[in-house]
Amino acid sequence: MTEITPLSHQQISDSITLDDSKGKNNKEIIIPLVSDKDSIDIKRREEEDKKFIEQLNQKLKAAVERLEDARRIKQTENIITKLVKEKNGTLSKEDTKYWAELINNNSKEAGISPALLAAVIARETFFEKHRSTPTGAGPMQITTITVRDMFSDTNGGRKKLYDLIDKETMNQILYQTDSEGKPVTDKNGHPVRRFNSAAEVRQASGQNDDLGIKVGIMCLKMKFAESVARSKRLPLEKTIRGLKSGEIKLSEKELKLLLITTLKNYNSVFNTYGTAVVDSLQHVSNSSIDSLNLYNNPEKDN
Numbered sequence: 001m002t003e004i005t006p007l008s009h010q011q012i013s014d015s016i017t018l019d020d021s022k023g024k025n026n027k028e029i030i031i032p033l034v035s036d037k038d039s040i041d042i043k044r045r046e047e048e049d050k051k052f053i054e055q056l057n058q059k060l061k062a063a064v065e066r067l068e069d070a071r072r073i074k075q076t077e078n079i080i081t082k083l084v085k086e087k088n089g090t091l092s093k094e095d096t097k098y099w100a101e102l103i104n105n106n107s108k109e110a111g112i113s114p115a116l117l118a119a120v121i122a123r124e125t126f127f128e129k130h131r132s133t134p135t136g137a138g139p140m141q142i143t144t145i146t147v148r149d150m151f152s153d154t155n156g157g158r159k160k161l162y163d164l165i166d167k168e169t170m171n172q173i174l175y176q177t178d179s180e181g182k183p184v185t186d187k188n189g190h191p192v193r194r195f196n197s198a199a200e201v202r203q204a205s206g207q208n209d210d211l212g213i214k215v216g217i218m219c220l221k222m223k224f225a226e227s228v229a230r231s232k233r234l235p236l237e238k239t240i241r242g243l244k245s246g247e248i249k250l251s252e253k254e255l256k257l258l259l260i261t262t263l264k265n266y267n268s269v270f271n272t273y274g275t276a277v278v279d280s281l282q283h284v285s286n287s288s289i290d291s292l293n294l295y296n297n298p299e300k301d302n
Contacts, residue, residue, distance in 0.1 A: 069104065076100040076114045082284035083122040091127055099127050106213045115285040116292050119277050130207055138205035138212020146219050148198035164240050165221050173214055224262040224294040231258060243295035252289045259292055
């Protein structure tokens with residue numbers, strides 16, 4: 001039988017008498033009591049350890065993301081190099097890296113294939129920086145009519161639908177934003193616009209390649225949704241919601257045809273534009289047709 005004899009707090013211990021299995025040779029074990037100060041110290045150390053582990057996990061996650069970004073950028077550099085060689089062109093290493101980083105960052109944010117984005121830019125401007133022409137501006141040759149469509153909901157504009165596609169990117173395009181990407185507001189609580197007209201957005205797209213790519217991606221996503229809506233005979237808003245949620249399923253055959261139609265509508269000058277881009281993609285990359293879905297990232301949600 002075990003006897004427990006508590007001692008005073010001055011002795012800071014408990015005396016526990018234990019019998020061995022045969023009932024002989026009683027042994028006394030001294031177990032120190034834990035003071036209030038010791039309890040506080042233990043709790044503090046536990047909190048410090050927890051904080052350290054959280055910080056370590058964050059650093060590990062950031063390191064993995066950097067490695068993944070580096071891998072994606074290298075892959076995109078290879079694709080750009082192949083696209084340039086395909087047309088017997090040249091591009092410096094510095095410019096190749098410049099475009100690979102821009103394409104990687106924007107494709108990652110938008111949840112689309114960097115190979116698709118690179119192929120469209122190759123067709124539109126052949127990786128020429130800050131390109132402006134009478135028909136378009138920026139890496140993806142944005143038109144004023146296209147920008148007007150996303151600039152407001154008046155005069156046939158469809159800003160609400162563009163917001164439904166990707167409000168975060170729309171905020172970056174149209175409004176001044178804070179460090180968290182949220183629109184800056186004036187004293188009346190209204191978002192502060194970066195531009196006063198669609199023409200200004202187009203002009204800025206020709207001066208800022210990053211902005212031009214963002215506007216071009218939004219345009220591509222809208223054209224794709226329109227193609228799917230016509231194919232499925234659904235309202236455009238319902239189609240956008242279905243594509244974002246994954247409720248609308250597309251076979252590889254459907255996706256390829258819709259992608260070709262989307263690209264043809266994006267650049268209506270050449271009837272063979274969509275087929276040429278898709279054929280070029282299959283030649284320079286190992287991208288599956290499914291990976292080219294413009295709404296292929298369920299994690300991108302706003």
